[in-house]
Amino acid sequence: SAVISQKPSRDICQRGTSLTIQCQVDSQVTMMFWYRQQPGQSLTLIATANQGSEATYESGFVIDKFPISRPNLTFSTLTVSNMSPEDSSIYLCSVTGSGSVYEQYFGPGTRLTVT
Amino acid sequence: AQSVAQPEDQVNVAEGNPLTVKCTYSVSGNPYLFWYVQYPNRGLQFLLKYITGDNLVKGSYGFEAEFNKSQTSFHLKKPSALVSDSALYFCAVITYNQGGKLIFGQGTELSVKP
Numbered sequence: 001s002a003v004i005s006q007k008p009s010r011d012i013c014q015r016g017t018s019l020t021i022q023c024q025v026d027s028q029v030t031m032m033f034w035y036r037q038q039p040g041q042s043l044t045l046i047a048t049a050n051q052g053s054e055a056t057y058e059s060g061f062v063i064d065k066f067p068i069s070r071p072n073l074t075f076s077t078l079t080v081s082n083m084s085p086e087d088s089s090i091y092l093c094s095v096t097g098s099g100s101v102y103e104q105y106f107g108p109g110t111r112l113t114v115t
Numbered sequence: 116a117q118s119v120a121q122p123e124d125q126v127n128v129a130e131g132n133p134l135t136v137k138c139t140y141s142v143s144g145n146p147y148l149f150w151y152v153q154y155p156n157r158g159l160q161f162l163l164k165y166i167t168g169d170n171l172v173k174g175s176y177g178f179e180a181e182f183n184k185s186q187t188s189f190h191l192k193k194p195s196a197l198v199s200d201s202a203l204y205f206c207a208v209i210t211y212n213q214g215g216k217l218i219f220g221q222g223t224e225l226s227v228k229p
Binding site for chain 2 (some may be wrong): 001003033035042043044045048058092094101102103104107108109111113
């Protein structure tokens with residue numbers, strides 16, 4: 001499986017500011033995704049990061065709040081904009097495996113706290 | 116709408132005893148089913164998957180799961196629990212036409228006591 005790293009691993013931010021999270025994969029992958037895990041909750045898909053085009057957002061998530069870039073097949077960023085305490089979550093990127101597009105592997109996550 | 120349910124928030128098991136973590140799903144079309152485990156302060160680790168074929172699938176760390184189409188279930192099992200199995204377990208489903216979107220259950224906290 002691919003090795004996935006995320007930066008930063010955690011951060012504490014003030015409300016109204018923005019944070020950009022990076023996801024780096026050690027091999028080219030077809031699909032990359034961004035998920036959110038709110039405290040004590042399950043994971044919810046934010047968007048699919050498309051290489052060379054705009055991300056595909058799930059219902060309830062918008063580009064102005066969560067802009068995503070994917071300049072190549074190994075890297076993506078998620079920005080959490082104009083943060084509020086409700087954005088405090090773990091943000092995880094995932095990629096599909098080389099053997100199956102239906103098998104996803106997850107990065108270690110970025111734990112964000114907004115004060 | 117596609118959904119996954121894990122009816123138990125927490126499962127408590129004594130070390131050495133068998134464990135079961137339950138999962139049921141509701142999807143249109145053929146489901147692809149997964150189990151992930153999350154240890155404290157770590158990301159999700161893939162345990163096993165059911166795509167097609169044998170209903171009993173074996174995965175990492177001695178875990179296995181049984182796909183039951185008539186009961187729309189995919190319960191996770193292990194014959195003999197270890198204290199180190201204590202973690203948060205998530206069941207998830209993808210359907211063919213969902214473009215890779217994983218739908219997760221709410222998670223089950225497994226606690227294995229010595």
